[in-house]
Amino acid sequence: MQNVKGNTKTGEVKVRIINASRKLAPCPKCKIVSKRHSVQTRTLHEIGLSGPVTLEIVKSIHWCDACKKHFSIPLDHIAPPSGRYTNRVRRQAVALVVRDGMILANAAKYMKDKYFVNVPTTTLHQWLNDEGFRCKKKSEKRCSMKQ
Numbered sequence: 001m002q003n004v005k006g007n008t009k010t011g012e013v014k015v016r017i018i019n020a021s022r023k024l025a026p027c028p029k030c031k032i033v034s035k036r037h038s039v040q041t042r043t044l045h046e047i048g049l050s051g052p053v054t055l056e057i058v059k060s061i062h063w064c065d066a067c068k069k070h071f072s073i074p075l076d077h078i079a080p081p082s083g084r085y086t087n088r089v090r091r092q093a094v095a096l097v098v099r100d101g102m103i104l105a106n107a108a109k110y111m112k113d114k115y116f117v118n119v120p121t122t123t124l125h126q127w128l129n130d131e132g133f134r135c136k137k138k139s140e141k142r143c144s145m146k147q
């Protein structure tokens with residue numbers, strides 16, 4: 001299910017709502033099918049082609065009676081467990097630096113101008129680090145694979 005609604009306050013931000021809520025889901029630990037306990041909404045920055053896009057993911061929280069623990073449906077295919085950006089944003093920003101050889105500041109500007117996503121250079125730097133690249137932060141020089 002997807003909805004699009006305008007947000008006049010922030011100037012035509014498209015909000016796409018993705019319903020990832022389930023009544024039942026298997027516990028990731030013991031695989032016992034567990035009932036929904038509650039629902040949460042997670043907001044993520046997504047790549048936009050004609051303007052800023054925000055994803056609102058409605059996800060279910062489940063209670064496993066066997067493990068006596070809460071768990072939520074994994075959304076790894078959309079975004080890492082923590083963070084405010086989708087995998088698409090991360091992949092694209094990293095590719096601008098690694099594949100296209102942009103410096104961090106230029107890649108961040110490109111993401112903003114072309115895809116309407118504001119990715120701070122510190123965040124981009126962290127993503128590159130996570131993927132095994134080393135960048136000279138201060139001089140904003142190009143990044144290279146760690147030796």
Ligand SMILES: [Zn+2]
Nearest residue numbers: 027030064067
């Ligand atoms: Zn369990």
